[in-house]
């Protein structure tokens with residue numbers, strides 16, 4: 001038999017980098033991130049300035065097309081999006097097929113993928129940029145409808161149709177919360193908070209879900225298929241699912257009598273699988289600039305809504321202890337974007353299982369921009385290598401002799 005080590009030696013140089021900690025997969029002009037300094041910029045604009053001054057659709061345009069829109073461009077973009085919010089009635093049949101206890105992330109990724117069936121032309125990898133633009137408008141318009149419908153399915157309520165008189169955030173809130181025949185009024189504090197949260201989540205360079213979107217898209221799979229894959233990658237508790245996990249952890253601490261020090265000790269214990277959810281980040285090793293903005297927003301929103309949430313007190317206590325604790329300081333573990341976002345979502349009336357869906361709504365323009373950039377750069381198919389560690393060549397043993 002041929003010696004496998006010789007075969008390995010002949011297969012060229014392969015670097016092993018588990019988790020791609022030091023591997024750049026692409027060049028990108030979309031998002032700048034400096035983990036040491038805690039800097040995040042979309043297309044050169046600071047996250048702090050965008051979160052304060054911009055609207056989510058404006059930021060979406062910026063990420064996807066590279067420049068802040070003029071007034072006319074923004075108006076056109078918003079109108080286009082409003083025109084496509086309605087989804088095909090047959091999608092409701094797909095939704096009805098899900099059991100009501102289905103996690104809304106699974107429902108969301110399935111409904112997004114179903115768009116490939118309703119718009120089969122989206123499967124053509126050689127479409128013109130005008131046709132691609134229409135797919136982009138469609139998915140931006142329909143995601144809030146899918147997200148709200150996934151929620152309505154879970155609580156067993158009839159779905160609400162989009163209201164095209166409303167802006168992006170308000171339309172979503174109405175589809176989420178309006179009861180049949182109710183004159184629903186959007187709370188402007190909630191709509192503004194949602195705008196900020198969506199902007200903060202809009203892009204974050206080559207994270208797990210974005211890399212997934214780019215890798216799936218690199219096989220020339222459609223925009224909808226690629227984004228559906230990204231939604232599934234986001235779902236896990238080490239990525240977007242962390243916002244749900246944080247809230248569940250805070251509730252667990254509250255139920256256990258609010259002993260934060262005990263849970264900090266658990267997080268440090270290597271024999272205990274418990275991790276302080278919402279803490280730590282692959283890239284930020286000083287602070288997460290989004291977490292700073294969110295912490296302030298949590299105080300503002302809860303104050304304006306008159307919500308006194310004991311979970312916010314627990315979260316702040318955990319942060320205070322961890323920031324002074326040798327373990328967390330040494331390992332450079334700080335609150336990330338998800339540490340406080342769940343508390344705001346809760347104050348807005350959004351249930352815990354919807355938190356990661358909210359993240360997906362925010363991340364959508366980033367995924368689109370990254371997919372579009374990958375396509376326009378004609379990037380090669382993503383296909384990492386491996387180092388084989390299995391058996392050398394073996395002879396087949398007949399079934400009756402095993």
Ligand code: ACO
Nearest residue numbers: 237238239240242267275276277278279280281282331336
């Ligand atoms: N609690 C306790 N210990 C932690 C935590 C935590 N939250 N995060 C990291 N550590 C420890 C690890 O045990 C490890 O210790 P070791 O060196 O003694 O083995 C060390 O810090 C480094 O952690 P890694 O998991 O190797 O770091 P990595 O960069 O691979 O992971 C991650 C980053 C996944 C974010 C991690 O910090 C984590 O699991 N955090 C909690 C989940 C979370 O909040 N995820 C959201 C991330 S932000 C986002 O996706 C939007």
